[in-house]
Amino acid sequence: MPMNTTMRAALIAATLGFAGATAIPAGAQETMEAPAAQAPAPAATYDEAKLQSFVVAFLQVDQINRTYAPQLQEAEGEDAQNSVREQASAEMVEAVESVDGITVEEYGTIIQQAQTDPALAEEINTYIQAAAGAPAQPTAPAEPTPAE
Numbered sequence: 001m002p003m004n005t006t007m008r009a010a011l012i013a014a015t016l017g018f019a020g021a022t023a024i025p026a027g028a029q030e031t032m033e034a035p036a037a038q039a040p041a042p043a044a045t046y047d048e049a050k051l052q053s054f055v056v057a058f059l060q061v062d063q064i065n066r067t068y069a070p071q072l073q074e075a076e077g078e079d080a081q082n083s084v085r086e087q088a089s090a091e092m093v094e095a096v097e098s099v100d101g102i103t104v105e106e107y108g109t110i111i112q113q114a115q116t117d118p119a120l121a122e123e124i125n126t127y128i129q130a131a132a133g134a135p136a137q138p139t140a141p142a143e144p145t146p147a148e
Helices: 005-016 026-033 048-074 078-097 104-116 118-132
Strands: none
Touching: 048 078, 048 104, 048 118, 078 104, 104 118
16 A cells, blocks of 8 residues: 555655654654664665665755755744645655655665664665765774885
């Protein structure tokens, strides 16, 4: 059963922490933020193509988040803030849907799993750094090699 747009927007916004991007009941936010407190779901594995699609979507959503965060802070009143949140969430959903190889549901699942799976989070971080043009950060400081 496909998710409706509001639910998809809520999923993206909640997993990205977009300053309460949608009206999600507090109990639902706690559940999404602490999935390990529930019965653990079997760990899914993702191939390189899926993770690369995820990273493309993640970087687009991150840019939307950065664009709307100042607007959200400047919005006066709850109605204005909700309007900014709704617009940002809609753009985030569109961004994920525009990326080949990943659905909004898969995107949300990967984000949630990465919050509880350090190995997946590290793998995603490596892809993000590569996509952003930054060198991958070593897990331990590298020793300088002596010049010969």
